[in-house]
Amino acid sequence: MKLFCLVFRSALALVICSPLAAFSADAVLAEIGKSSVTSSDVQGDALRIPAETRKDILVKPEAVQQLSSNLVIRREVAAEAEAAGLANDPAVQAAIRIARDRILSDLLFARMDAANKPSRQVVEALALTNYNANPKRFDLPEEFGASHILIKSDTPDAKAKAEAILAELKAGADFATLAKKYSQDTSGHNGGSLGYFSIGQMVPEFDAAIRKMQKPGELSDVVQTQFGYHIIKFEGKRSAGVRPFEQVKEVLMREAETKVLNDKRLEYVQRIQNTIKFNQAAIEAFAESNQK
Numbered sequence: 001m002k003l004f005c006l007v008f009r010s011a012l013a014l015v016i017c018s019p020l021a022a023f024s025a026d027a028v029l030a031e032i033g034k035s036s037v038t039s040s041d042v043q044g045d046a047l048r049i050p051a052e053t054r055k056d057i058l059v060k061p062e063a064v065q066q067l068s069s070n071l072v073i074r075r076e077v078a079a080e081a082e083a084a085g086l087a088n089d090p091a092v093q094a095a096i097r098i099a100r101d102r103i104l105s106d107l108l109f110a111r112m113d114a115a116n117k118p119s120r121q122v123v124e125a126l127a128l129t130n131y132n133a134n135p136k137r138f139d140l141p142e143e144f145g146a147s148h149i150l151i152k153s154d155t156p157d158a159k160a161k162a163e164a165i166l167a168e169l170k171a172g173a174d175f176a177t178l179a180k181k182y183s184q185d186t187s188g189h190n191g192g193s194l195g196y197f198s199i200g201q202m203v204p205e206f207d208a209a210i211r212k213m214q215k216p217g218e219l220s221d222v223v224q225t226q227f228g229y230h231i232i233k234f235e236g237k238r239s240a241g242v243r244p245f246e247q248v249k250e251v252l253m254r255e256a257e258t259k260v261l262n263d264k265r266l267e268y269v270q271r272i273q274n275t276i277k278f279n280q281a282a283i284e285a286f287a288e289s290n291q292k
Helices: 039-048 051-058 061-083 090-116 120-133 158-170 175-182 186-190 204-211 245-273 280-289
Strands: 003-007 015-019 028-032 035-038 143-152 193-198 223-225 228-238
Touching (some): 051 061, 090 245, 143 175, 158 175
Antiparallel strands (some): 143 228
16 A cells, blocks of 8 residues: 655654545644644635635645645644633634634635626726826836946946947947946846936936937947946937837726725625614723723
8 A cells, every 4th residue: 555654844843654545625634642634724724825826736745735734733832822721811712703704704705806806898998998097197208228338436447447448349349248248237248238217217427428318329438427437328219108008908907807896895894884883982991991
């Protein structure tokens, strides 16, 4: 008969070996003394895992083993706490009831969300409405593209080295090649490319230099900033505009769906909230007792 072993690498160093058996909801997956964890316990604990990833986790023996280990340790510690009388505290008993309420209410909300989930067509229409209603949110500022080669200030003869590199570039050397060879910025691995950015994202001296450049391929003089000495290559300019709907559609659709579901939850909660009856005298007495 084949055997399988679960090795728990913890302070309790538990090893369980048993015959390989068919799945059972009551199967004991791990135990410490009188404390044990069953398949049902792991299924219950897994409810806290997002549904879209839960199944992928529960089909992996190593993941199930880790969940079982965590649960059985927690159960053993809880048993010791109960033996010490901690569960007799009324506040602790209330906290246990509240934890139960939280689990059940979260499950109900999840079921409500599944029932109220709008169709993609509805969500896309809401996203487009929100896009048209808030045009300034999608404004794109004027952007500049650049690459650079940086020689850090603490490099011996840093400025002279930067000027020598600039001379090589003016003589026809390839910018990306020299950036990979000499630049002390992480962008050097990418040929010095900084992509596109708006004014204000770089340090003032860098921004001032890029503003003066007009033609793609144009080189700056050596520019000194707090980081060192830069040689900047102008890559181009993008005019200010509005980001197209297609670029932001998925984000807006997620926002729209979330709002629909949250509105449904709020409507449900408000119906319950409207039936609350407060004992004002008891509330005030409680607050006063906690001032002592």
